[in-house]
Amino acid sequence: MIALDTNILVYAFREDSPWHAEAHRRIQDLGEGTGPWAIPWPCIHEFLSIVTHPRIYRPPAELEIALAAVAAWMTSPTLRLLSENASYWGELEGLTRLAKTRGPRIHDARIAALCLSHGVKELWTADRDFGSFPRLRARNPLIEAG
Secondary structure, rough: EEOOOOHHHHHOOOOOOOOOOHHHHHHHHHOOOOOOOOHHHHHHHHHHHHHOOOOOOOOOOHHHHHHHHHHHHHHHOOEEEEOOOOHHHHHHHHHHHOOEEEEEHHHHHHHHHHOOOOOOOOEEEEOOHHHHOOOOOOEEEHHHOO
């Protein structure tokens, strides 16, 4: 199963992103495909925070439009939304100790732990920091495409 990090969601949503077309196509392919794909809940929260933030985007997205984008992704019958489960804490504890994760990088460890605890094989992200968690394959499908 493939999971999507926040930055891929943002690029797919923001038409002013140079990666918009490819990110949008990738999400559309996953959403219309037959295989399961996933979005961790923290990535949805972060997506809403980023695209509606007036210091990040001018103009920021209207909340209703951002919420509609999330709702559209959720219509895919093959989408899995990842939240904490029984094996999550063990994954988070192990990842943070192994990578000596501190401070804001705990958020990345949280995403990695959610993915691993749900059997995700690959995280699509533009964030190179996920290389600290070698049990989770992280790759940028936008670079490989373009």
